[in-house]
Amino acid sequence: QVRLVESGGGLVQAGGSLRLSCAASGHVFSQYAMGWFRQAPGKEREFVSAISWSGGRTDYADSVKGRFTISRDNAKNTGYLQMNSVKPEDTAVYYCAAVVWGRGSSLDYEYDHWGQGTQVTVSA
Numbered sequence: 001q002v003r004l005v006e007s008g009g010g011l012v013q014a015g016g017s018l019r020l021s022c023a024a025s026g027h028v029f030s031q032y033a034m035g036w037f038r039q040a041p042g043k044e045r046e047f048v049s050a051i052s053w054s055g056g057r058t059d060y061a062d063s064v065k066g067r068f069t070i071s072r073d074n075a076k077n078t079g080y081l082q083m084n085s086v087k088p089e090d091t092a093v094y095y096c097a098a099v100v101w102g103r104g105s106s107l108d109y110e111y112d113h114w115g116q117g118t119q120v121t122v123s124a
Contacts, residue, residue: 009118033102
């Protein structure tokens with residue numbers, strides 16, 4: 001089992017930046033694909049970005065392409081989501097997820113480990 005803990009959320013003005021972190025413990029992080037998902041109030045959870053276990057494949061939702069960057073540091077057992085040029089519509093609880101030997105999928109049901117989430121609020 002891998003345990004995931006998100007951090008880095010907070011309040012930011014539109015146009016600003018945030019970096020979310022997802023710290024993993026309990027297993028070999030390098031074997032896990034990682035995804036970021038978000039859920040805004042009253043809305044369903046949606047895909048944001050993902051990276052394969054090897055780091056060779058990344059994927060982004062159209063709404064964040066060109067603004068967000070996913071990365072991983074296996075030596076630190078941590079994944080990241082760099083959020084630039086944020087917009088009020090990026091406001092949500094952001095969750096990281098992981099699955100062993102994953103391909104970096106946009107489908108939430110392919111992930112079997114989830115963090116507790118971190119709140120991101122973007123003011124206009």
